[in-house]
Amino acid sequence: AKLDGRGTYRFFEPEMDARMQARRRLELDMRQALARREFQLHYQPQLQLDEDRLIGCEALIRWKHPERGMISPLDFIPLAEEIGLIVPIGEWVVRQACRDAMTWPAGMSVAVNVSPAQFKSDRLVETIISALASSGLAARRLEVEITEGVLLEESEKTLQTLHRLRELGVRVSMDDFGTGYSSLSYLRSFPFDKIKIDRSFVKDLTGKPDGDAIIRAIAGLGKSLGMTTVAEGVETPEQMQRIRDEGCTDVQGYLISRPIPADDVLAFLKTYGSP
Numbered sequence: 586a587k588l589d590g591r592g593t594y595r596f597f598e599p600e601m602d603a604r605m606q607a608r609r610r611l612e613l614d615m616r617q618a619l620a621r622r623e624f625q626l627h628y629q630p631q632l633q634l635d636e637d638r639l640i641g642c643e644a645l646i647r648w649k650h651p652e653r654g655m656i657s658p659l660d661f662i663p664l665a666e667e668i669g670l671i672v673p674i675g676e677w678v679v680r681q682a683c684r685d686a687m688t689w690p691a692g693m694s695v696a697v698n699v700s701p702a703q704f705k706s707d708r709l710v711e712t713i714i715s716a717l718a719s720s721g722l723a724a725r726r727l728e729v730e731i732t733e734g735v736l737l738e739e740s741e742k743t744l745q746t747l748h749r750l751r752e753l754g755v756r757v758s759m760d761d762f763g764t765g766y767s768s769l770s771y772l773r774s775f776p777f778d779k780i781k782i783d784r785s786f787v788k789d790l791t792g793k794p795d796g797d798a799i800i801r802a803i804a805g806l807g808k809s810l811g812m813t814t815v816a817e818g819v820e821t822p823e824q825m826q827r828i829r830d831e832g833c834t835d836v837q838g839y840l841i842s843r844p845i846p847a848d849d850v851l852a853f854l855k856t857y858g859s860p
């Protein structure tokens with residue numbers, strides 16, 4: 586609300602109103618999208634550099650909106666977080682990802698993104714136990730990716746949940762590493778299995794000494810902590826070579842493959858030469 590010239594409040598600024606309406610519309614649509622089966626998972630493969638083999642895929646959600654076409658997660662996950670819908674949507678992601686991974690070779694794992702509100706919900710661990718049981722997927726083939734947002738308020742409960750996942754045999758990755766303020770300190774509080782180096786650092790790989798220093802440092806850190814290091818957003822053969830030289834263990838990016846629909850994963854593995 587804004588005070589106008591006559592000292593009264595105007596609650597309906599046209600521009601604001603239009604944005605609120607668009608948001609409200611998206612929210613209503615999203616509340617129905619699960620039941621209408623409008624969500625899909627696409628998968629982006631990860632390559633292990635050492636053995637030059639595909640070791641898993643990250644599940645990335647897409648929303649096929651009946652009128653607006655494919656909507657990027659960047660355009661609806663934040664709202665889903667805000668209104669709590671991320672919990673049922675995230676539950677669907679975990680179940681679907683486990684089912685899909687069961688159709689892949691046994692050496693392939695699947696990674697799901699778990700956002701802060703979903704992580705804090707009491708259901709996460711039970712959801713994962715139930716998804717593993719009903720799909721038959723071995724726990725070690727499931728990976729949970731969390732960002733700094735999950736660890737911001739580093740409560741007992743957060744750490745407890747991480748340890749419960751670990752006890753199940755599920756692996757835990759630190760996503761978007763290096764973009765937050767205290768990435769380093771989180772490595773001290775929990776023994777992650779994997780560090781995913783944010784794409785922004787890969788973009789900075791120039792061959793100049795300092796461009797590469799950060800990636801080299803993170804790769805070294807991962808190595809001494811016994812964690813895998815994945816470079817995200819690798820788009821060119823030059824970047825891939827540098828990533829290799831700096832000591833990262835895995836890569837993920839358009840150079841290997843863009844995220845592909847679930848139905849195309851097996852064909853991709855076949856042409857690429859899967860485990």
Ligand code: C2E
Nearest residue numbers: 645646657658659662678698699700818819820838839844
């Ligand atoms: P993220 O977890 O960091 O996922 C990686 C994003 O980088 C994906 O975008 C992927 O398509 C994109 N990417 C991968 N390789 C390259 C590359 O070589 N170049 C470029 N330019 N981009 C690349 P996407 O699929 O749009 O997802 C965006 C974000 O949405 C994800 O970032 C993640 O934070 C979130 N997200 C996606 N799916 C889910 C989900 O199921 N649950 C939750 N909570 N969040 C999700």
Ligand code: CA
Nearest residue numbers: 643698730760
């Ligand atoms: Ca991720």
Ligand code: CA
Nearest residue numbers: 760761781817
């Ligand atoms: Ca990431």
Ligand code: CA
Nearest residue numbers: 760761783784
């Ligand atoms: Ca990201």
